[in-house]
Amino acid sequence: MITDGASSLDESPITGESVPKPKEVGDPVYAGSVNADGALQVRVTKTAADNTVARILHLVEEAQASKSPTARFIDRFSAVYTPIAFAFAAAVAVVPPLLGADWGTWIYRGLALLLIACPCALVLSTPAAIASGLAAGARRGLLVKGGAALEVIGRVHTVAFDKTGTLTAGRPRVSDILVFAPDASERSLLGLAAAVESGSGHPIARAILDRASADGVPLRPTRDARAIPGKAVSATVMGQTVLVASPRHAAESARLGPEAERAVADLEAGGKTVVIVVRGAEALGAISVRDEPRADAAAGISALRKLGVRSVMLTGDNRRTGEAVASELGLDVKAELLPQDKLAEIAALKAAAPVAMVGDGINDAPALAAASVGIAMGGGTDAALETADAAVLNDRVGDVAALVSLSRATLGNIRQNVAIALGLKAVFLMTTVAGITGLWPAILADTGATVLVTANALRLLRA
Incomplete structure (x- = not known):
């Protein structure tokens, strides 16, 4: 529990939420969160044996113990x-x-x-096919931990995906730049925001700086840069105070017109995180960021659909963001799920038919262990890779469909x-x-x- 200070906390390893959450005095803090900015004093309310990460590991152990060995x-x-x-x-x-x-x-x-x-031939018929299937998969970065897992993959009826780092890249990118002031442009707006954010390591700051670098926008010199944790970053640029703030905090410094407010609301309804660029007392424009789907995510979901496999997203991110990404990819979604909630959803799906879980984070480990077969993204956490039955090393969503096809060919x-x-x-x-x-x-x-x-x-x- 925070007893002093305010900051933004990256909870993605625990909840899967892609953008850090602002926290202040009285707010709870998950063990395993990463402090993005600001100094905090926190009071420990749970013992090490009962913190979030320890409970996740306990869920993994229970899920693995409940698996019965496949009788050949x-x-x-x-x-x-x-x-x-x-x-x-x-x-x-x-x-x-x-x-x-x-x-x-x-x-x-x-x-x-x-x-x-x-x-002889009868006994050899299965291991020979399994060995060839495993080797064929390994050649294209599809690693499967044994023949039992390879057989199960081809029988799944549903594939449950985590969102952050699995269906998405796990790193927010600038998606929209809106200009409100008549004397501003997208390029000048981006340049001011990048200059103010140049000293920050916040994911939103990195997204703005990456976009400015890609567009060739030079960084202007700044002074008196400071962060207001969880709310805004400000600096003096060319003699004027420039603020990059959340819409709520920006409203304290500048007034947004009705059209600008509607535009910001529409962006937020699309699951995007919006910051307002304020110069002096004037709102110049808005920049939105979102953890966008991987380039092959839609094609990967479509490939599974053609194989007769249903896809569903299980995410700890907020409902608005989850629904926006799911709508774009064309799959069902259940959002705001903690690790134990994902475990319950997998158990319900598994009761109806074999189910595969695809994830990359610590929070996905219990669900990976409980599913009929767990598949980890190659760039995921050690906990996910250790728990999963298979891994797609190239981080391509389409490789999940390739695994299903390979398994069916092996069967x-x-x-x-x-x-x-x-x-x-x-x-x-x-x-x-x-x-x-x-x-x-x-x-x-x-x-x-x-x-x-x-x-x-x-x-x-x-x-």
């Missing part, structure tokens, strides 16, 4: 199939001679039958391999019992099936 069908099938095949081969070798048939002929057929029934390859292995065995079992094929064809069929499933699995390397 082939292993179970082989455990039953092998003794039955052995008993059947022994019966073929012994029973007909006991009924008066030739011992040599039926022992020979029994041995051939035992070779045919050997489940299809496994089914083909099983069909090859069982189909060859069924044919040669019948021909061996009937005496049409002997020991050497049985050897060739057994080895051939192993070669075929291996060669078929290697096709995945071209994915």
Whole structure:
């Protein structure tokens, strides 16, 4: 709890909110927040074992403990199939001679039958495809922690995305520049704002400075620069006091006209953070910033939709920003979620069908662990990467759809391999019992099936 001072706190590692929140005396502070500006005195209200990060780690442990290991069908099938095949081969070798048939002929057929029934190709059919699928994914920056996760990815019905750092770049950028004063221009407005913000490390300041650099706007010299934490930054530029402030604080220094107020309200309704540039007592204009969606986010969501997979955004950011980004990308959204809320949403989705969670922050770790399969962005936090079952190293949203496609191709390859292995065995079992094929064809069929499933699995390397 803040006992003295005011500042802006970056809570994105905990809540996912992309823009620092202004805090003052009496406001709560999450453990793990980063102080952007201003000096604070805080009173600790929770022990280390009960702070926000510790509770998140506890949620991760609980979610991981609730996962049941995937029982592999082939292993179970082989455990039953092998003794039955052995008993059947022994019966073929012994029973007909006991009924008066030739011992040599039926022992020979029994041995051939035992070779045919050997489940080598069947047992190899799954791991060969999995190994090829994992290698094919690794070649394009799709890392999956084992075959069980690779299989589950292709079966998911819903993919839940975090927003900040996952669907968006995690760094605000200037989206709009509005000019209110007749003697100002977008370039002059940006130049004044950049000059005032030149000494600040605030994300909004970095966004304005980046835009000024990209547009080739030179920085004017300033003096008497100072920050009013959580409210504004001011400096003297060319002999005049210039203020870059929140709309609420700017209203204390300059009056906005009705049209300007409507324009600011429209920007804020679009999930953008707005600052007003004030010179003296005149509002020159407004600059809005927003953590914009990644360049491939819309295409990535569309690719999942074509695969029949539903997408939903689970974000700790404010509802207005979340809905604006979700509307632009064309997916459902649930906003203002704390880590335990994301966990509850994943549990509800998972109860209906397999679900994947894609995230990058500490606050995403419990949901990543609880989902049927967790996918971390490669540039995410260590907590997310350690907890997730897979990672997309190139930070492309479209790679999530690529993972689903790769998994489905691997599952299809496994089914083909099983069909090859069982189909060859069924044919040669019948021909061996009937005496049409002997020991050497049985050897060739057994080895051939192993070669075929291996060669078929290697096709995945071209994915």
